[in-house]
Amino acid sequence: MIRAVPHVAAMAPYALADLGGEGTVSLAQNESAFPASPAALVAGRAVLDQMPLYPDPEWPDLRAAVAEVHGLDPDRVLCGAGSMELIGCLIRAFAGPGDQVLGTEFGYAFVASAAAQVQARYVKARERELTVSVDDILAAVTPESRIVFVCNPGNPTGTLIPNSEILRLRAGLPADVLLAVDQAYAEFAYAEFADAGNDPGDTFALVERGDTVVLRTLSKAYGLAGARAGWGYFPPGIAGEVRKLLNPNNISIPSQAMAAAAMRDQAHMRDVVAKTAVIRDRFAADCRALGVEVPQSHTNFVLIRFASAQQAVAADVALRAEKLLMRGMGGYGLGDCLRATICSQAVMDRAMDVLKGVLA
Missing domain, CATH: 3.90.1150.10 (Aspartate Aminotransferase, domain 1)
Incomplete structure (x- = not known):
């Protein structure tokens, strides 16, 4: 057998x-x-004649669109078949047997599955009133902790902690612990929090430290769940390791075209x-x-x-x-x-x- x-x-x-x-x-x-944006649908249809070809493994136009909209360095943007692929590759690159991947009580369940795939131990820090608690995350860190995952806004709770709490979390974590901030629903938080202290985009600045990753998707606010297109902002050293594990042709030609056009139609x-x-x-x-x-x-x-x-x-x-x-x-x-x-x-x-x- x-x-x-x-x-x-x-x-x-x-x-x-x-x-x-x-x-x-x-x-x-x-x-x-x-x-999705009408411009995205037009862009997808316009490249259907390219289907005999493999998609560009560097996602040049999608990376450029992300960089234009968010004021980022396109070389630090990695794209995945949804943010799920990026989460899975991140855990495979930086955790293994005996390591701890730390999430929260009601955090995204796929992180636990990805940790099990590499024989890492998934641990949940308590949430308070269905909301991420930075103090409880920091209390749950051990010498075996390798990655901390935080969904903000949370899924399935929908709750949000201010960006100042994400900054406090990063400051309290050991330097050798990677922080991954999953912002799959960040566009919905923008609509309600205009002040910089609660702006989800401010977390991109943490990437400059070299120990933090921010993940996004086009499946929610951009209406492209069927296109399977997500992206993340990575420090160069982290990006290089994750890139080794990504499928080199992971996002189809129409999906890349639609995602780039949708990103530009803010x-x-x-x-x-x-x-x-x-x-x-x-x-x-x-x-x-x-x-x-x-x-x-x-x-x-x-x-x-x-x-x-x-x-x-x-x-x-x-x-x-x-x-x-x-x-x-x-x-x-x-x-x-x-x-x-x-x-x-x-x-x-x-x-x-x-x-x-x-x-x-």
């Missing part, structure tokens, strides 16, 4: 979202409620973020009016915390009966919660009608 190596055989598969049956509307994947992105926030905040307020807890979200989703796990299950069953699917949070230790991606106003109204029936 052919067997996997022991540590892979012992791993649980990464938990993918249940997409439901035919006709089901998914509120489970944190996809955009609105289409007006469209900001419009999507603003419209999403209006629907999100109305839905969150309506949920609170029903007596359930919803933390303030700085993302394109909300976390709904019911009175009990049984009530969350009842809501899930009722939603599925109406061909609506939210994401159960039992895998995060939040069995009393459902996470709802913000969709069109009509879809959110349907979901609200179901919740009213369950909670009446």
Whole structure:
């Protein structure tokens, strides 16, 4: 019998979202409620005749677009098939058997899977009121700690810590511990925090230290989840090691073209973020009016915390009966919660009608 190596055989598969049956509307994947920039779609179609060719492994136009928009050095930008590829390669490059990868209590679950792939130990620091706690992260650091991962804004909580806390975290970590800041939802935080002390973009300055990486994606605010395009800002020494592990043709020609055009259409992105926030905040307020807890979200989703796990299950069953699917949070230790991606106003109204029936 052919067997996997022991540590892979012992791993649980990464938990993918249940997409439901035919006709089901998914509120489970944190996809955009609105289409990508028209300019991005035009750019993608314009290069379809290049499909016999391999994509450029250096992503020149996408790197240039990222650098233009964020005022960064394009040579320090690495691109991946979504930020997931960059996370996986970062852990493979800098952690191994016996090492500790430190995340937070409700941090992005894929980090744990990536750590298991290299036989590193994944440890969760406590969060306070569903929010990252810098003090608890620092208290959890050990001599075996190699990488600290922080999602800001958080997934699945939607909560945010100010940039000053990220700076304090970096200052408190040992110099040989790599800090990775996952900002998959940062564009939604920009809309709500204009002052520099809370600007997610300020964390790019930490990269100059040589011990911090900032990760982004085009799957959320830019509406390109299907294109699988993400990017990160890396110190040169870190980038060189991660680059060895990336698939050299990881982002397709149309995806690179669409991502670069979407990045340059900041007006469209900001419009999507603003419209999403209006629907999100109305839905969150309506949920609170029903007596359930919803933390303030700085993302394109909300976390709904019911009175009990049984009530969350009842809501899930009722939603599925109406061909609506939210994401159960039992895998995060939040069995009393459902996470709802913000969709069109009509879809959110349907979901609200179901919740009213369950909670009446």
